[in-house]
Amino acid sequence: MAIATINPATGELIKTFQSLSEPEIEKKIQLAVSTFKAERKTPFAERSRRMLKAAEIIERDKEKFGHLMTLEMGKTYKSAVAEAAKCTTACRYYAENIEKFMADEVVETGARKSFIRYQPIGPILAVMPWNFPFWQVIRFAAPALMAGNVGLLKHASNVPQCALAIESIFLEAGFPEGAFQTLLIGSSQVDAVLNDPRIVAATLTGSEQAGIQVGVGAAKRIKKVVLELGGSDPFIVMPSADLELAVSIAVQARVQNNGQSCIAAKRFIVAEPIAEEFERKFVSKMQSLQVGDPFDEKTELGPLANPEAVKGLDADVQKTVAAGAKLLTGGYPLQRKGNFYAPTVLTNVPRDSPAYSEEFFGPVASIFRVKDQDEAVRLANDVRFGLGASAWTNDESEQQRFINELEAGMVFINKMVASDPRIPFGGVKHSGHGRELGLVGIREFLNAKTVWVA
Numbered sequence: 001m002a003i004a005t006i007n008p009a010t011g012e013l014i015k016t017f018q019s020l021s022e023p024e025i026e027k028k029i030q031l032a033v034s035t036f037k038a039e040r041k042t043p044f045a046e047r048s049r050r051m052l053k054a055a056e057i058i059e060r061d062k063e064k065f066g067h068l069m070t071l072e073m074g075k076t077y078k079s080a081v082a083e084a085a086k087c088t089t090a091c092r093y094y095a096e097n098i099e100k101f102m103a104d105e106v107v108e109t110g111a112r113k114s115f116i117r118y119q120p121i122g123p124i125l126a127v128m129p130w131n132f133p134f135w136q137v138i139r140f141a142a143p144a145l146m147a148g149n150v151g152l153l154k155h156a157s158n159v160p161q162c163a164l165a166i167e168s169i170f171l172e173a174g175f176p177e178g179a180f181q182t183l184l185i186g187s188s189q190v191d192a193v194l195n196d197p198r199i200v201a202a203t204l205t206g207s208e209q210a211g212i213q214v215g216v217g218a219a220k221r222i223k224k225v226v227l228e229l230g231g232s233d234p235f236i237v238m239p240s241a242d243l244e245l246a247v248s249i250a251v252q253a254r255v256q257n258n259g260q261s262c263i264a265a266k267r268f269i270v271a272e273p274i275a276e277e278f279e280r281k282f283v284s285k286m287q288s289l290q291v292g293d294p295f296d297e298k299t300e301l302g303p304l305a306n307p308e309a310v311k312g313l314d315a316d317v318q319k320t321v322a323a324g325a326k327l328l329t330g331g332y333p334l335q336r337k338g339n340f341y342a343p344t345v346l347t348n349v350p351r352d353s354p355a356y357s358e359e360f361f362g363p364v365a366s367i368f369r370v371k372d373q374d375e376a377v378r379l380a381n382d383v384r385f386g387l388g389a390s391a392w393t394n395d396e397s398e399q400q401r402f403i404n405e406l407e408a409g410m411v412f413i414n415k416m417v418a419s420d421p422r423i424p425f426g427g428v429k430h431s432g433h434g435r436e437l438g439l440v441g442i443r444e445f446l447n448a449k450t451v452w453v454a
Contacts, residue, residue: 090135120149126203143445
């Protein structure tokens, strides 16, 4: 795939970029290594000053960065500006908490002194996706740089200007040139970078297949890796829920980011007594969504990232219908310029069809009816993914059972799944391993060094 900016709403080629050569990559890795030697000794106060400055820069230029995100990957401009603003929360969170997170942890052993000291490990390769082109990167970079590590970013090939803009933010904030560098390289060049012994770890957010490739590459080189992969998140609604609120949030949870989010709700599992009403109201709201130019403030649903995404999504919808599913609305690409797909709702979805368990990246929802909580839990867990889950019920016993029994890295009760700098983010099963964000996230790339003084 060429490294280029192509407007998803129009198909217009805006700008192309040349992949880095091997000597250019080597120069950047050398710079990262030399920078790490100094950065690991930089006082927390200095790192915090820089990171708080980065937050100020993002806040100052959030409209500019929002425009860039919308131009390159098609999310609505309003949501893009909000994404930029969200990045400041991660920068400030780690800047304000770094000393607490990396403080020595005393352990009583009977020794004169025994404690755990947390230390940075070195240059980390970050392979990041296009769907949240700023937030995905910042939630890696903020804790990594505050810890004293350095980062090398291989961003998705369709958001090169976002990648370069993020690098410029850290430079303007006062981080040295080698602390955070963008590598404009293709997917075929990733393994060579990962193979370099000076790269000590990797993190990837992306598809299941990409995670397998990077995970295998890291494993055979004995390198730490954090993987945040796909999801087929359930959205469960029980009879005690506030139905109006659940329907409203359900639509939002499905079409956020034009339906292109790992933690977007994909499978709507609804108890029989309320299923008909939920279905009717959900379909009505999906049909009323304003689809169009993502720069138009009235637009609620913009384009998919590229033409291949439209083709792949439509193929899976047609396979699901051919297998016996009922199409309640949508089910086709929109006949207009750009990569648009009609808001779509499926029901009576057969177990052997794509919509039952695959991750649909686009505005396609599947509704399932269940008799009771037992069936809801079984159906929710009957996929290979386990990223997030949202359950809607005001029954305390049901809430506790969903919390305990849903196979997911994150369970949200009466709220759609979301990321927050203060809490760990990640999944189980084929949704990956390791965590980003929170205290757990920063410690993924720290050496927990045991110290015993006799």
